[in-house]
Amino acid sequence: MNVGCCVSQLSGAVAAVLFLGAVAPANAAIVIDGKLDEPEWAQAARYDDFRLTEPFQLTTPDTGLATEARLLSTPDGIVVGFRLQQEPGVQRVKPRLERDNGNPVDSVNFIVDFNGDGNTAYSFTVSLSGSIQDGVVSNENVIGYDWDTDWSWAVSETEEDWQVEMQIPWTVAPMRGTDTQAREMTVYFSRQFGGTGERAAFPAVTTENGSFLSAFERVEVPQYRKALFHYWPYVTASTDLIEGRTRYKAGVDMFWKPSPNFQLSATVNPDFGQVEADDIVINFDAIEVFFSDRRPFFTENQSLFDVRTGDSSRLVHTRRIGAEADDGSGISDINAALKLNGSFGNVSYGVMAAVEDDAAGRDFYAARLLYPVSERLNIGWLGTFVDRPFLDRSARVNELDMLWRPTDTLLFNAQWLGTSVDQQGLEYDDTGYWLRMNWTPTSAWAYRLEATHFGRDLNFNDLGFMRRNNLSEQRGSVAYTHRFRDEDSPLGSTRLQLQAMSRENDFGDRLPGSYVLVNNYSFRNGNRINANYSRFTDGWEDLISRGNGLWRRSARNRTEVEFASRRYGDWAFGAGFTAMATGLSAETGRELELWADWFPSDAFNASLTLGPERTGDWLIWEGGTDFGRYSRRGDSIRLGLSWFPGLRHELRLKSEWVAIRASDGTAYVLDPSGDMRATGAELEDFDINSFGLQLRYRYLIGPQSDVYLAYSRGGESRFDREDPGLSDLLDDALSLRDSDQVLVKVRYRF
Structure with missing residues (x-):
């Protein structure tokens, strides 16, 4: 019995052929409606050996959660189909999300490297609600979601399963070797279970692997020529x-x-237009x-x-x-x-x-x-x-x-x-290089060596x-992934990674190096814990003074712990804690981040993040060789609301407040010897207040065609005053008005 229905944007095209050794013609059109009911699907290549990769178990999912993917080549592009068993009683997580939102939901993912050379691949994700992500995979395992392209998708749902169809046009990406009748490319399929956050994939590789792209499944498909304007x-x-x-x-x-x-x-x-608002960042670093x-x-x-x-x-x-x-x-x-x-x-x-x-x-x-x-x-x-x-x-x-x-x-x-x-008539010429080796002899072990000179x-x-120049750096790491085969164990897999780094600049000054121990724990119930410990060696800090001298920085530690939950009813939540020295001494500052996502309905969701931080020793550059040493208190609040009243409608509120209060300031001067010398002068307390808000309505006219109506307001202020309260800063933030505008934008594709 059909209880759900379809999210579709474009009609499909004539289905053709795909291999597994033989090429067979297709005679009729596949309609992208989320239902794999056309006879042409019988000719498709099939992939059903999906294995759990998050946590890294490499086992098949539980009975009742079988996954099958199919692949066809058509004159209009690659057509992908998924048939996803999910019987009654298994939670289905299907909130509507704005494009490229990465919240854990029931979804499928298809990645294709059209050239099959491991340089670049293109990722397409469709959730059970019909929300999508599209992105580009480069440097083996780096996925960026800035790319939004034109493709078709549809979802259908029954009591026993749900199905997805995608059509990826030949025109979405440049590709070489287009004058041949067949194309050799590599592909990857995966499925995420929204209730637990687990992922099953074919082939069974993850982005944690240093050679993710290179491990894709190689296929050969008929190739078609397509013109477009x-x-x-x-x-x-x-x-x-x-x-x-x-x-x-x-x-x-x-x-x-x-x-x-x-x-x-x-x-x-x-x-x-300002239809995408950047996050607020108050940056005191040299980078x-x-x-x-x-x-x-x-x-x-x-x-x-x-x-x-x-x-x-x-x-x-x-x-x-x-x-x-x-x-x-x-x-x-x-x-x-x-x-x-x-x-x-x-x-x-x-x-x-x-x-x-x-x-x-x-x-x-x-x-x-x-x-x-x-x-x-x-x-x-x-x-x-x-x-x-x-x-x-x-x-x-x-x-x-x-x-x-x-x-x-x-x-x-x-x-x-x-x-x-x-x-102005003066020439500055220089060179640099970068080398990296990734070796993954087994699914459990991975090694990396890297050398850089700028x-x-x-x-x-x-x-x-460019983050920086004037650098020689050597890195090495080894990672081991352990699978827990005992089904009674609460852990599904753990990943332990040890990294070491040494650095110096072109003048021979030894910069602080590091030793890092990374522990990732993936639980069978979908929860995750990441715990990292870093030891930074002493050395010369050559950027902090912006070219006005070197600072001899002492050794210090950094500890990070992060917890991210699976979906519990309408809620998902997490917490992160960081402790690290940010001043002259080894005294550690403490930063806490708490977040919660709420999904009261499939059409509405909300997120809230709180970020208090405290440190008694904070060193910042004031200009030249002058520095200030303060006690620092930071607070941040991020609120997001999204409502989808219809398939083509999206209303989103994004609001962010970041405040920093600096007190008990004393002045320091950087000596030629590399030491910070206290001058005895006291510095005024100050606070920085930054606020941004955007209320945006989007109406989807059609493929790559939108109407936007956005209201944006925000600003930043810095005051020298005594001990403002949290409520004072928040009141000031709400009154900030460096920018205050309304934008209407219409973009339509012909």
Whole structure:
């Protein structure tokens, strides 16, 4: 008996063929309605050997929870079907969630590497409620969810099981070798059980594995040529409620794919609007905080440019484009941007360009080549150029990278970097490299060795995101995963990892190193505990003074414990505790995070996070060689509410408050010897108060077509005053109004 129904967005296409040795024709259309009832599904490749990977048991799920996945190649794309047994009495967790929300729910996941080379794969997740996630997997096991693409899905539900259909168009990603009749690619399927948080997968690998992508199942499918042209005109109206001024903009995005081996994206007079609010971060560190990019033009077909270093720095960080103008006058407008992706023979290529408005704007250019020397060896090149006329500055970057898998258990990554910056007639050139080896001889053991060297003048920050230069670093780690076979044991699996790191800069100064012990516990009931202990050695801290001298930092410890629960009725909750020294002494500060998710109905959910922190010894840079040593108290509250009154409607409230109070301040000066010397001067108490709120309504017109109505308000303040109370800070936060605006945005795909 059919008791549920379907969430569907586009009709399917003509089903074709898939292998397991033979190719068979398909004669009729598969409709993407969540029901695997067309006769063409009988021709599909089937996968039913799903094993529990979270916890890492490698056993089959309990009776009554069998999973089967099917795969077909059609002229319009890859079609994937899931049949998921879930008998009455087994909890079904199916709240509606905003796109890319990662809450544990009943869901299925399909990941495909179209080139089958382990460089990049594309992830598609559908939950029982019809909510979705889509993302890009790179660097073997790094998944980013900034990418939102055009694909079809549908879900149907009965008392005994539920079914999912997906259609992944051939046009979602650039791919090489498009002139052959068959394509060899690799695939991965998984299923998450929302009631327990468990995951079953085929093949039975996890992202904890250093060679996750390389372990996918290899398949060969018929390949089809598909042409596509779309354009998205947009219009926005933004009203500044402080200035009482309304600004209107209009523009267009375009995507053209005349053949499988060439595609072009372009945008004219783009306006991306503030429809996605960043988290509030108050940063006192010398290293910039990374924020991802959710703007459609810069996330679509961007994977070829997603080149990272070993510390997750990025050679192309698209949030640099359209960021603060070089004269500090505000956000730069983008006149136009262009992106080409394609292939000639086995070589993949990409070209990207963006031009900003006004004299204080910048011009950005990037080019990428990727060549598979063999099935196990890929080499690539990336070049970027940024022109910043207002600063009389230009910056060039050249990069070479290699991915080599000599065996199924051994993986090597290598990268060379060269940068050249011309600043007002002075040139700064330097190089760097990064090497990594992953060895996974068994499903239980994994080893990693890594070496990095970044020269003191290496700089790819003009278009990229670089955490730091002037560094030589060596890392090693070993991890062991233990499976508890005794069914009476409350634990399903544990993972123990030991890491060691040594560092120095280009001047030969030994920087603080570390030894880290990581313990992950996965319980059979779905709860999880992570416990980490780190020992940081003494050494020279060379960033804290922003180039004004070295500080001799003492050895210190860091302890982290985190608990995340499974779903208990309408609730899921967790807690995290961190203790670490943040000042001159070994005295540890304490940070607590408590969170709860509430799902009173499938159409409404709420989340609340509280984050108090306390430390009696907090050292911060005040400028030059001047430092302040304070007692610090921090508090944060994050509230999220989501309501889905209909299939196309979403109303979301996101509110965040972060406050820091610093007291009992004393002044210190960094000596040339590397010691902090107290001056005897007292420093004024201060507090920092930051608040942000966004109320956003979204109406889904159709695929990649939306109407947004968003109200945003927030601001930040710093006061020097005596001992404000928590209620005083909260009252001040609610009155902050650095920005106060209403935005209406319509974007429609033709």
